[in-house]
Amino acid sequence: MRPREFLSRMTLPAPEPVDPHLEQASRAALAGARGVPFWLDGDRPARRDPLEGDLDVDLAIVGGGLTGVWGAVLAAEAAPARSVVLLEAGDLAWAASGRNGGFCSASLTHGLGNGLSRWPGELATLNRLGRENLDAIEDTITRYGIDCAFTRSGELTVAVAPWQVDGLRELAALARSHGEDVDLLDAAQTRALVDSPTYLGALRDASGTALVDPARLVRGLAAAAERLGVRIVERTRVVALTDAGDRVRLATTSGTVRARRVLLGTNAFPSLLHRVRPYLVPVWDHVVVTEPLTPAQRTAIGWAGGEGLSDAGNQFHYYRLTPDGRLLWGGYDALYYYGGDLSRRRARNEATERLLVAHLLETFPQLAGIRISHTWGGAIDTCGRFAAFWQQAMDGKVCGVQGYTGLGVGASRFGAQVCLDLLDGAHTERTRLEMVRTKPLPFPPEPVRWLGIELTRRSIAAADAAAGRRNLWLRTLDRFGLGFDS
Numbered sequence: 001m002r003p004r005e006f007l008s009r010m011t012l013p014a015p016e017p018v019d020p021h022l023e024q025a026s027r028a029a030l031a032g033a034r035g036v037p038f039w040l041d042g043d044r045p046a047r048r049d050p051l052e053g054d055l056d057v058d059l060a061i062v063g064g065g066l067t068g069v070w071g072a073v074l075a076a077e078a079a080p081a082r083s084v085v086l087l088e089a090g091d092l093a094w095a096a097s098g099r100n101g102g103f104c105s106a107s108l109t110h111g112l113g114n115g116l117s118r119w120p121g122e123l124a125t126l127n128r129l130g131r132e133n134l135d136a137i138e139d140t141i142t143r144y145g146i147d148c149a150f151t152r153s154g155e156l157t158v159a160v161a162p163w164q165v166d167g168l169r170e171l172a173a174l175a176r177s178h179g180e181d182v183d184l185l186d187a188a189q190t191r192a193l194v195d196s197p198t199y200l201g202a203l204r205d206a207s208g209t210a211l212v213d214p215a216r217l218v219r220g221l222a223a224a225a226e227r228l229g230v231r232i233v234e235r236t237r238v239v240a241l242t243d244a245g246d247r248v249r250l251a252t253t254s255g256t257v258r259a260r261r262v263l264l265g266t267n268a269f270p271s272l273l274h275r276v277r278p279y280l281v282p283v284w285d286h287v288v289v290t291e292p293l294t295p296a297q298r299t300a301i302g303w304a305g306g307e308g309l310s311d312a313g314n315q316f317h318y319y320r321l322t323p324d325g326r327l328l329w330g331g332y333d334a335l336y337y338y339g340g341d342l343s344r345r346r347a348r349n350e351a352t353e354r355l356l357v358a359h360l361l362e363t364f365p366q367l368a369g370i371r372i373s374h375t376w377g378g379a380i381d382t383c384g385r386f387a388a389f390w391q392q393a394m395d396g397k398v399c400g401v402q403g404y405t406g407l408g409v410g411a412s413r414f415g416a417q418v419c420l421d422l423l424d425g426a427h428t429e430r431t432r433l434e435m436v437r438t439k440p441l442p443f444p445p446e447p448v449r450w451l452g453i454e455l456t457r458r459s460i461a462a463a464d465a466a467a468g469r470r471n472l473w474l475r476t477l478d479r480f481g482l483g484f485d486s
């Protein structure tokens, strides 16, 4: 066996559910599940034609996820005369933007604690810009009549272990000291909202998170961009960028584009700017979705407010109801494969799927017997600071944003807006941010990268099992502002 293959197989397997009854129940629930993202199942708009021949434009956008389509809408709105083309290697929204949980958060910093540890001096500004960003997303959806089930339902972070209750108390104090309107709930108050015997308390943030159907958001923004004059091509991979004086030459699989400016929104995929690659690792995150809950099941778990939920462990689940009343449940296992494997076979992982279902049934025993209709995985663009960073190249003609680390549904609009500011050479409040001017630390090359990530993953699991106590390895990473998250 080659070393690469050996290391790939060594990736920490998901621990099997301990209780054999739950293990069996998980297998039964998953029998017949479709390995397709729920958001991408069903009718889709007709696929746009690939690029044919050559094109000369003011702005080329690479990537047809949320970053790309937000960039297209914002660019066309700001300068209607600017010619814009968006080039997508596959189908719009096929990657992370059509595979996520649909939590659209105001946070630009992957949470308050992460923001405070990295940008304490500008956190108030980042929080304000994040709230304005979420409001602007809602305004845009309303303005263009985008049917994407956007609801400002808020978020509950639930404690399922006593140490997490203490953590939520500290987080509530921190949030209030930054002017955020949060409530701390005890077990009974939490269970009155959503009923799980595992809940010991919760932090409720009623306004900082919306839930959305992310694929419909991408498609709606793409349609709006086209109405504003943007050209979108699918099945067109950009294979190289070359500096050609006052233009950038984009060589694609079916033609050439010459563009004055280029916005890169390629997320976890290998960046066309090679210097970006050491800063990102693709981390696989998995999701299961149930059949629609019956009225009796809904009554048994409550959840009338339809909030987005996550639990407060280091390895956390996120879960929500879909617009048609299913339960979407994801997270916990964040898997990195040696060499940053992005092949589509990684989108299924049966052990992780069974683990997710077992945790779902432990949380909601009222749902015993429920069946899973969809299961899938997607790659997250993890960077060492867990929040987006920007990279310019070719004398400012090219700008990319990536590194959202599992919280890009909302932040992608801000990411694209900053790219456009930088490409236009505009000096704005956004471009002056330290967050925008700095970058995370790079990951070391393989095999140290893989070994470091595995050690971190095992340490995080150990911390959750030891009342949150972080071992020497995690404390050392914390001191240097390094980490691994999803």
Ligand SMILES: Cc1cc2nc3c(=O)[nH]c(=O)nc-3n(C[C@H](O)[C@H](O)[C@H](O)COP(=O)(O)OP(=O)(O)OC[C@H]3O[C@@H](n4cnc5c(N)ncnc54)[C@H](O)[C@@H]3O)c2cc1C
Residues within 6 Å of the ligand: 062, 063, 064, 065, 066, 067, 068, 087, 088, 089, 090, 091, 092, 093, 094, 095, 096, 097, 098, 099, 100, 101, 102, 103, 104, 105, 236, 237, 238, 239, 265, 266, 267, 268, 269, 270, 272, 285, 286, 287, 318, 330, 377, 378, 379, 380, 404, 405, 406, 407, 408, 409, 410, 411, 412
């Ligand atoms: C399972 C999962 C759950 C998540 N849950 C949440 C959540 O609940 N809330 C949240 O905020 N975030 C979540 N995220 C993260 C969120 O989905 C991403 O941060 C966001 O979608 C990033 O959008 P993007 O457009 O930058 O990237 P993507 O959606 O990945 O789009 C990048 C696109 O670039 C294209 N591309 C790449 N290279 C090229 C090339 N050379 N030429 C042409 N096209 C190219 C790809 O084909 C792809 O379509 C989750 C992610 C996953 C995987």
